[in-house]
Amino acid sequence: SWTTGNVIEEQVAAIRAQVGDKRAICGLSGGVDSAVAAALVQKAIGSQLTCVYVDHGLMRKGETEQVEKDFVAATGANLVVVDAQERFLTALAGVSDPETKRKIIGREFIRVFEQAQLEILQEDGPEVAFLVQGTLYPDIVESGGGTGTANIKSHHNVGGLPDDIEFQLVEPLRQLFKDEVRMVGQELGLPDEIVQRQPFPGPGLGIRIVGEVTKERLDLLREADAIAREELTAAGLDREIWQCPVVLLADVRSVGVQGDGRTYGHPIVLRPVSSEDAMTADWSRLPYEVLAKISTRITNEVADVNRVVLDVTSKPPGTIEWE
Numbered sequence: 001s002w003t004t005g006n007v008i009e010e011q012v013a014a015i016r017a018q019v020g021d022k023r024a025i026c027g028l029s030g031g032v033d034s035a036v037a038a039a040l041v042q043k044a045i046g047s048q049l050t051c052v053y054v055d056h057g058l059m060r061k062g063e064t065e066q067v068e069k070d071f072v073a074a075t076g077a078n079l080v081v082v083d084a085q086e087r088f089l090t091a092l093a094g095v096s097d098p099e100t101k102r103k104i105i106g107r108e109f110i111r112v113f114e115q116a117q118l119e120i121l122q123e124d125g126p127e128v129a130f131l132v133q134g135t136l137y138p139d140i141v142e143s144g145g146g147t148g149t150a151n152i153k154s155h156h157n158v159g160g161l162p163d164d165i166e167f168q169l170v171e172p173l174r175q176l177f178k179d180e181v182r183m184v185g186q187e188l189g190l191p192d193e194i195v196q197r198q199p200f201p202g203p204g205l206g207i208r209i210v211g212e213v214t215k216e217r218l219d220l221l222r223e224a225d226a227i228a229r230e231e232l233t234a235a236g237l238d239r240e241i242w243q244c245p246v247v248l249l250a251d252v253r254s255v256g257v258q259g260d261g262r263t264y265g266h267p268i269v270l271r272p273v274s275s276e277d278a279m280t281a282d283w284s285r286l287p288y289e290v291l292a293k294i295s296t297r298i299t300n301e302v303a304d305v306n307r308v309v310l311d312v313t314s315k316p317p318g319t320i321e322w323e
């Protein structure tokens, strides 16, 4: 019968058989799937696994620390953190078109990750032949199945490596649905903040700043987002809402008043939605008291934000994210 204990035992045995005495790499995104996949592989092969986390500077408050500290403490995994914040900011400078931002973030991410892979490949030790991925059952059904390999190209002029390196994929979550992955993660001792995390887009806060992405704007949005999340959690609404993007309208200003003075600040948009699968969504009818608390705190605590607005659009016609 299906128990998380059985799943873990089976997968650990399967991973050991597949990897043998070679080494594996796993990219961590901060999300549930990659964290649980990495934790399973870590349990199976220990120090033969190296995890890589690219810090693109677009994560929410505390999320990088969750990976760097809590994930490592819970699993004992070898983790390489690449601080690429400056690189991403430079690449995004002057860009406000949403699709262009997404392309830049995706491209830089792959470049940084591949560079980190190449460095790990050059370390002494057994051959690095495997790449761990947190593919779930629904991902496989959607893409028509098949297990595979992944190539990286050593186009960064790192000496002594073949032109094209092929990894075999290790996908220990291939038979699982999201709720099962969360149960496995919990059983493996991962912290709730990681295991129960709501969906968050790969391009991160980069697509929640309408306008150009800058360090100052990211810091501001991180503060507003942290307040919204804190209050939604305190109100016990995490399970009820699918996710709640918090969006900074960086190119919009409106007049306000604070103390004796007139302000001219930015609006923050709250986008709480309920959904089954993100394909369609409805805006969540959050209690007014919770909205009021979030609004008061954000306008009091976040400099340069003087207005909080609520997005009451369903999907369709709106998307969940603003970009």
Ligand code: XMP
Binding pocket: 102, 199, 200, 201, 202, 203, 243, 278, 279, 315, 318, 319, 320, 321, 322
């Ligand atoms: P939209 O905005 O299209 O979002 O209604 C649907 C769901 O997908 C998430 N999302 C992304 N996830 N990379 C991701 O991993 C992305 O580029 C991306 N864009 C949107 C979004 O948060 C929502 O859950």
